[in-house]
Amino acid sequence: MITKAQKKSQIKVITGNAAAAIAAKLARPDVVAAYPITPQTEIIEQISQFHANGEMDCELITVEGENSAMNAVMAASLAGGRVFTATSSWGLVFMYDAILAAAGARAPIVMVNVNRETPGIIAVSSGQQDMISTRDAGWIFLIAEDCQEVLDLVLQAYRLAEDYDIQVPVMVHYDGFYLSYLSEGVDVPFQEDVDQFLSVLKTQPERTKLVPGGKLGCGSHGILLGYLELRHKHVSAMERAKAKFEQIDKEYEEIFGRSYGGLVEEYRMDDADAVLVGSGSMCGTIKAVIDEKRAAGVKVGLLKLRMYRPFPSEAMIKALKGKKAIGVVDRSLCFGFKGGPIYTELKAFETKLGGSKMISFIDGIANTDITKINVATMIDTTCDLAAGKDVREVTWVSYPEAQEEGGL
Amino acid sequence: MTDKKKENLTKVMDYLKHKDPFSKGVAFCPGCGLELLLRFIPQVIGNDIVITGTPSCSAPVLLGQNNQSWHTLSYFGTLMTGAAANATGLARYYRKAGIENTVVCFNGDGTAADIGFGNLSGAAERNEPFIYICYDNEGYMNTGIQKSGTTPYGATTTTTPLGSAHKGKNLRRMNLALKMAMHKIPYAATATLSDLDDLAKKLLKAKEAKKRGFAFLHVFTPCTTGWGYAPENTIEVCRRAVKTNYFPLWEAVNGKIRMTKTVKKPKPVSTYTELIKKFAHMSEEDLQILQDDVDYEYCMLGGLSLLEGECQLPVSSED
Numbered sequence: 001m002i003t004k005a006q007k008k009s010q011i012k013v014i015t016g017n018a019a020a021a022i023a024a025k026l027a028r029p030d031v032v033a034a035y036p037i038t039p040q041t042e043i044i045e046q047i048s049q050f051h052a053n054g055e056m057d058c059e060l061i062t063v064e065g066e067n068s069a070m071n072a073v074m075a076a077s078l079a080g081g082r083v084f085t086a087t088s089s090w091g092l093v094f095m096y097d098a099i100l101a102a103a104g105a106r107a108p109i110v111m112v113n114v115n116r117e118t119p120g121i122i123a124v125s126s127g128q129q130d131m132i133s134t135r136d137a138g139w140i141f142l143i144a145e146d147c148q149e150v151l152d153l154v155l156q157a158y159r160l161a162e163d164y165d166i167q168v169p170v171m172v173h174y175d176g177f178y179l180s181y182l183s184e185g186v187d188v189p190f191q192e193d194v195d196q197f198l199s200v201l202k203t204q205p206e207r208t209k210l211v212p213g214g215k216l217g218c219g220s221h222g223i224l225l226g227y228l229e230l231r232h233k234h235v236s237a238m239e240r241a242k243a244k245f246e247q248i249d250k251e252y253e254e255i256f257g258r259s260y261g262g263l264v265e266e267y268r269m270d271d272a273d274a275v276l277v278g279s280g281s282m283c284g285t286i287k288a289v290i291d292e293k294r295a296a297g298v299k300v301g302l303l304k305l306r307m308y309r310p311f312p313s314e315a316m317i318k319a320l321k322g323k324k325a326i327g328v329v330d331r332s333l334c335f336g337f338k339g340g341p342i343y344t345e346l347k348a349f350e351t352k353l354g355g356s357k358m359i360s361f362i363d364g365i366a367n368t369d370i371t372k373i374n375v376a377t378m379i380d381t382t383c384d385l386a387a388g389k390d391v392r393e394v395t396w397v398s399y400p401e402a403q404e405e406g407g408l
Numbered sequence: 409m410t411d412k413k414k415e416n417l418t419k420v421m422d423y424l425k426h427k428d429p430f431s432k433g434v435a436f437c438p439g440c441g442l443e444l445l446l447r448f449i450p451q452v453i454g455n456d457i458v459i460t461g462t463p464s465c466s467a468p469v470l471l472g473q474n475n476q477s478w479h480t481l482s483y484f485g486t487l488m489t490g491a492a493a494n495a496t497g498l499a500r501y502y503r504k505a506g507i508e509n510t511v512v513c514f515n516g517d518g519t520a521a522d523i524g525f526g527n528l529s530g531a532a533e534r535n536e537p538f539i540y541i542c543y544d545n546e547g548y549m550n551t552g553i554q555k556s557g558t559t560p561y562g563a564t565t566t567t568t569p570l571g572s573a574h575k576g577k578n579l580r581r582m583n584l585a586l587k588m589a590m591h592k593i594p595y596a597a598t599a600t601l602s603d604l605d606d607l608a609k610k611l612l613k614a615k616e617a618k619k620r621g622f623a624f625l626h627v628f629t630p631c632t633t634g635w636g637y638a639p640e641n642t643i644e645v646c647r648r649a650v651k652t653n654y655f656p657l658w659e660a661v662n663g664k665i666r667m668t669k670t671v672k673k674p675k676p677v678s679t680y681t682e683l684i685k686k687f688a689h690m691s692e693e694d695l696q697i698l699q700d701d702v703d704y705e706y707c708m709l710g711g712l713s714l715l716e717g718e719c720q721l722p723v724s725s726e727d
Contacts (some may be wrong), residue, residue, distance in 0.1 A: 063530060067489055071487065071494045072497035075494040075501075081504065212457065212509045217483045217484070220473055220476075220477070222473075
């Protein structure tokens with residue numbers, strides 16, 4: 001149906017994967033590389049169908065592996081094209097060398113990664129371990145909470161990746177098996193509005209392109225000072241990406257009427273004593289439990305991470321400063337540390353939080369549901385911490401044996 | 409120099425229609441076969457190519473350092489694992505954007521036959537519109553002479569060294585060019601530096617063929633440093649490789665094989681190996697194993713060249 005208020009979109013009931021595929025189509029990429037892997041496959045199936053129907057005018061490369069998918073879109077991107085590909089877990093790590101190369105080459109690729117576990121136990125199940133395993137590659141990481149945000153983030157990712165001042169590849173993450181296969185109402189924007197949103201890029205200076213006869217090289221042996229210069233520029237671009245993403249979020253709202261608050265989304269944070277920090281699909285459940293707790297008079301809020309790389313430390317400090325207790329929920333592990341990866345990283349800023357105490361929750365790994373009961377446990381524990389009680393630093397919420405074993 | 413030789417030389421020079429885009433002095437070893445090949449390609453098919461290269465012997469010269477370059481070609485320095493996929497991405501984008509292009513994916517045998525073979529085969533299966541050139545120096549020369557899939561039986565490398573228990577590579581070499589021809593791509597061929605007119609013709613055919621899809625050239629490129637022969641013998645090594653049928657010259661259009669040079673009385677393979685130190689330890693028996701391998705490969709090639717008809721499927725690259 002067409003929403004009457006704005007006539008700028010159609011509501012469709014679609015999966016997160018379909019939302020990603022439609023967003024990719026709306027962005028009009030020149031080159032798409034496709035390779036199947038659960039739970040991402042539906043994305044490339046839908047794109048292939050769009051291509052077969054003549055609805056998507058792109059070069060579709062059905063590669064023989066994810067490593068080639070990343071290599072193909074990297075080169076097409078450096079040649080000047082707009083590109084798209086999607087993957088998950090083993091696929092993401094199979095393209096790891098090309099992921100590093102693409103970031104170093106500052107190829108403005110947009111890729112969707114549907115989060116899935118990557119241990120030796122072949123876990124066809126949800127978790128953010130794939131994302132964590134690539135966090136230092138030099139890509140910008142965005143994380144979606146629901147199917148609508150999947151679509152919105154893919155479109156925003158193009159503005160961010162291809163921005164002349166940024167030129168860093170962007171990965172859009174969302175939870176496999178939860179959002180990938182979950183159907184919900186998604187406001188699908190019209191092509192002309194997406195074109196308008198992306199047209200800002202055409203007003204910017206052209207980025208350097210590798211073309212025949214251009215006497216230009218990419219991928220020289222950068223050594224000593226040349227290398228340091230490029231690496232520093234990359235780090236600087238990552239820092240600039242924070243403000244740029246806030247600005248893109250605002251412009252997106254002007255056209256499409258949806259804003260998420262930029263780098264982080266604050267939910268009922270104003271007078272909260274206890275705060276959960278989360279990311280991805282768990283946030284919907286957390287919000288629902290917070291509403292119930294609030295109704296019972298508990299002062300609790302949620303800080304949702306939308307951007308994970310660069311780490312939005314300033315925005316997080318601003319939102320969390322002065323809160324009595326913070327519980328960070330991680331859907332992955334940080335080997336060598338007891339707490340989860342996001343918890344461990346936020347710990348680095350503990351002294352800037354004005355005395356907030358922090359604890360870590362590990363949950364939602366390998367398809368264990370982060371249920372409302374689990375969230376209530378996390379909120380109660382964090383509230384106990386806020387009240388000055390002694391609580392565990394790390395809790396494996398769905399695996400009480402971890403606590404019993406006493407290792408943590 | 410005989411008149412006939414002079415005539416041949418003129419013929420080769422006639423193919424050099426474009427300027428040499430490389431600096432006069434570059435960082436290759438004296439007598440390097442790769443340097444001759446690398447300078448030859450753009451002089452024959454033009455300087456308006458986009459050439460891709462990987463970490464390898466070609467890298468120091470092809471890829472340049474920081475903002476300095478040894479040549480004026482457009483190039484993309486990339487990863488060994490995904491070289492053919494990179495070239496695919498370039499060629500496909502240029503096609504989409506309507507940019508006239510010749511993408512040359514230039515790799516050693518380590519990339520082509522070993523670590524990057526999967527994506528080479530994938531690009532051939534999809535009939536991607538670019539030229540893939542493998543310069544085969546039969547090993548990982550840039551990292552200090554290690555065994556690769558094209559290292560021949562008996563050859564010593566630093567990972568197939570001489571010892572009391574093992575002497576050189578105890579496995580046969582893979583026939584990369586034949587494998588590629590079996591993809592029935594528009595064009596696949598072997599070539600070497602002793603037969604430059606043959607190489608030039610094949611480069612031009614590859615350039616023409618890439619309009620219909622994938623073109624593959626396997627160029628036998630000896631390595632004076634890694635193999636142990638005198639730098640001035642590079643061309644002679646190539647010549648003897650051809651005359652012993654160690655490296656036969658052929659081409660395949662849509663998989664249909666044709667010999668481009670037939671050796672009437674092939675010399676024993678020992679006349680080739682005797683020039684090269686990496687074979688020096690080989691006994692009569694070892695050489696016979698190598699000879700049998702060479703004979704078998706040639707016999708197979710000859711048999712395939714007798715097949716009539718060719719692949720009738722339409723050849724347009726996937727879109």
